[in-house]
Amino acid sequence: MPRITIHRKAHFNAAHRLFNPKWSDEKNVEVFGKCSNPHYHGHNYELIVSLTGEIDPETGYVYDLGKLKDLIKIHVEDSFDHKNLNIEVEEFKNLNPSVENIAVVIYDKLRVKIEKKYDLEITLYETPRNYVTYSG
Ligand code: NI
Numbered sequence: 695m696p697r698i699t700i701h702r703k704a705h706f707n708a709a710h711r712l713f714n715p716k717w718s719d720e721k722n723v724e725v726f727g728k729c730s731n732p733h734y735h736g737h738n739y740e741l742i743v744s745l746t747g748e749i750d751p752e753t754g755y756v757y758d759l760g761k762l763k764d765l766i767k768i769h770v771e772d773s774f775d776h777k778n779l780n781i782e783v784e785e786f787k788n789l790n791p792s793v794e795n796i797a798v799v800i801y802d803k804l805r806v807k808i809e810k811k812y813d814l815e816i817t818l819y820e821t822p823r824n825y826v827t828y829s830g
Contacts (some may be wrong), residue, residue: 695748702758704741706775709734710791710804734778739796741770742817743804757812769803795822797828805830
């Protein structure tokens, strides 16, 4: 059967601050600029979760998009939406919540919920022009 990629878009708003606790305030500002504002700032994150697999001849589906929607809601949106990532999300207690690290965390959370026969890719937009992709 042909292998094909399905995509599900999702969205969350979250606040963060980029900060390396090992550095001085001056160095944090020098490296992270406005993103190091100690009072935090928000982004409208746009997420695309992509699964690649074979089409099931019985359903015509690669994967049930309703099931994927629910997985994203439970494991990403419910954890991150309207949260301060640095303070309220366990994964970022000791991990800088850059768009790169957020994408890896999302990948790791979803990877364990989706069977290995599917390839998983995360695309995460922090702004309309800045985005990352991660596929493990
Ligand atoms: Ni930022």
